[in-house]
Amino acid sequence: MPYKNHYAFVIDVARCIDCRSCLVACSVENNVPMDHTRIWVHDQGMKGDWPNLSRTFVPYNCMHCDYPPCTEVCVSGATYKDKNSGLVLVDQEACIGCGYCVEACPYGARYIDQKRGVVDKCTACVERLEVGLEPACVATCVGKARLFGDLNDPKSDVSVALSTAKSVTRLDYEYNGTDTDPNIYYLNLPATGTIQSSDPFNQVSQATLPRDPHYTLAEEGWRKVAIPLMAVAMGGAFLVQATFFIKQLVQGEKEFEE
Amino acid sequence: MSHKNIPLPERQRLRQKLYKKHNLANILTHWFNVASWLMLLPTGIAIISSPRLGVTPIWWQEAFRNLFGSDANLIRFHYTIGFIWIFVIFFNIFIGFRKYFVPFAVRSMLLDRDDVEWMKIKPLQMLGLMKHKPLPPQDAYNAGQKIYSYFVVLCTIGIMVSGPVMVFKNLFPPIVKQIAQPVHFVSVFVIVAWLFIHVYMGAVFPEEKEAFFSMFSGKVSAWYARAHHEKWYNEKLREELAWEDQVEREVMEADDIEEKATSLG
Numbered sequence: 001m002p003y004k005n006h007y008a009f010v011i012d013v014a015r016c017i018d019c020r021s022c023l024v025a026c027s028v029e030n031n032v033p034m035d036h037t038r039i040w041v042h043d044q045g046m047k048g049d050w051p052n053l054s055r056t057f058v059p060y061n062c063m064h065c066d067y068p069p070c071t072e073v074c075v076s077g078a079t080y081k082d083k084n085s086g087l088v089l090v091d092q093e094a095c096i097g098c099g100y101c102v103e104a105c106p107y108g109a110r111y112i113d114q115k116r117g118v119v120d121k122c123t124a125c126v127e128r129l130e131v132g133l134e135p136a137c138v139a140t141c142v143g144k145a146r147l148f149g150d151l152n153d154p155k156s157d158v159s160v161a162l163s164t165a166k167s168v169t170r171l172d173y174e175y176n177g178t179d180t181d182p183n184i185y186y187l188n189l190p191a192t193g194t195i196q197s198s199d200p201f202n203q204v205s206q207a208t209l210p211r212d213p214h215y216t217l218a219e220e221g222w223r224k225v226a227i228p229l230m231a232v233a234m235g236g237a238f239l240v241q242a243t244f245f246i247k248q249l250v251q252g253e254k255e256f257e258e
Numbered sequence: 259m260s261h262k263n264i265p266l267p268e269r270q271r272l273r274q275k276l277y278k279k280h281n282l283a284n285i286l287t288h289w290f291n292v293a294s295w296l297m298l299l300p301t302g303i304a305i306i307s308s309p310r311l312g313v314t315p316i317w318w319q320e321a322f323r324n325l326f327g328s329d330a331n332l333i334r335f336h337y338t339i340g341f342i343w344i345f346v347i348f349f350n351i352f353i354g355f356r357k358y359f360v361p362f363a364v365r366s367m368l369l370d371r372d373d374v375e376w377m378k379i380k381p382l383q384m385l386g387l388m389k390h391k392p393l394p395p396q397d398a399y400n401a402g403q404k405i406y407s408y409f410v411v412l413c414t415i416g417i418m419v420s421g422p423v424m425v426f427k428n429l430f431p432p433i434v435k436q437i438a439q440p441v442h443f444v445s446v447f448v449i450v451a452w453l454f455i456h457v458y459m460g461a462v463f464p465e466e467k468e469a470f471f472s473m474f475s476g477k478v479s480a481w482y483a484r485a486h487h488e489k490w491y492n493e494k495l496r497e498e499l500a501w502e503d504q505v506e507r508e509v510m511e512a513d514d515i516e517e518k519a520t521s522l523g
Contacts, residue, residue: 114432
């Protein structure tokens with residue numbers, strides 16, 4: 001990893017009770033508008049027969065992937081992977097809210113704040129990290145289901161939790177040359193066996209799997225049609241003038257009047 | 259060309275006689291446009307940093323981001339200059355100098371039969387065919403320049419519409435902003451493709467040297483006008499002759515009045 005820190009979330013699914021205090025903490029900390037959340041908890045539903053019932057809640061937020069497809073499509077570089085922390089952030093001064101990245105994210109971790117016309121997402125509370133605090137969702141988690149820390153530091157909470165974990169799952173998206181390598185490590189995520197994940201690590205249920213990144217028609221058309229066309233047009237125009245310029249240099253300039 | 263049939267003193271006389279081709283409004287607007295493009299094009303290219311599109315080299319992106327301090331500042335600079343450009347171009351053409359630009363636009367954009375003929379012959383001549391065939395006489399702007407002007411006007415509108423869409427980002431739905439970006443890109447690079455030809459023809463090509471200096475002085479020689487814009491030259495000649503006739507008539511009328519006055523007196 002070329003980044004100084006390798007921040008990661010470790011989420012112990014067995015400890016989540018769907019209280020959603022992380023959603024509240026995140027919304028308060030980051031002024032998230034009422035109709036959006038940066039975090040969500042997926043209810044996998046009731047499993048098994050009475051009295052042996054189980055129910056699993058999977059908390060989500062941005063995976064801060066090692067190779068995020070969202071930053072690849074951003075035209076202006078308004079969303080980027082921070083060079084120091086390795087977090088995927090949005091510079092909302094530069095963002096125009098076109099939503100190329102919202103479509104590209106395989107986890108649906110981004111949304112467009114239409115009121116401000118920008119894209120918003122989990123920042124792992126960088127402003128809190130800078131003063132040595134944990135992200136709001138982690139600090140507030142009642143059951144200690146959420147952990148956050150630097151994987152490069154072997155003594156951090158996440159490193160310790162991972163080294164003692166029984167099962168670790170990453171919702172990796174690995175297909176068509178895209179390999180996201182997400183940085184949320186789920187502990188004790190039950191393997192329902194409905195779908196074989198492309199990641200050999202584990203099997204996860206369909207609802208928690210990442211989707212394919214969507215590339216918008218405008219972006220695809222731009223990349224596949226407009227750029228080659230413009231390259232041909234500019235190359236052609238350049239060649240025409242270059243031909244005449246070389247001819248002019250070779251033949252020398254003619255005097256027309258005398 | 260037929261210039262060998264003209265005796266040398268006549269040629270020299272035509273060389274010294276000047277016709278006004280561009281007025282100050284056009285000249286200033288043209289160079290304002292050049293200055294704006296010189297600032298907008300490099301910064302605009304620097305903004306496009308998506309590795310999927312792969313348009314701009316990394317050193318270019320980095321250089322401009324470092325120059326302006328950040329991504330957002332680079333974008334702010336780009337659209338601030340852009341708005342000044344939109345305002346001045348719009349103001350000059352539709353409000354400030356409209357009495358210069360409206361006749362200019364009409365004269366430089368309408369295609370006639372000779373222009374269509376020119377467009378058939380000229381591309382072939384550039385490929386080295388049909389060298390013997392003379393080009394039809396051209397107006398103040400030749401057919402190539404007229405076609406160029408259509409592209410420039412359309413793409414300029416494209417840029418001026420798609421640019422502000424991306425700046426006033428909270429006013430437009432995402433799909434509009436998604437489409438505005440390739441529209442902005444295509445509009446710019448269609449003009450840039452033509453610019454290679456435009457700059458070469460205007461500033462480097464030896465036969466058109468006078469055209470370059472006329473963009474500062476506003477004047478071209480009668481010799482150049484006759485060789486490249488014969489229709490316009492003939493029009494100028496007709497205007498001159500009509501003016502001479504009128505002056506002659508007025509002088510004669512004045513003489514008549516004088517004669518009558520003396521005979522009466």
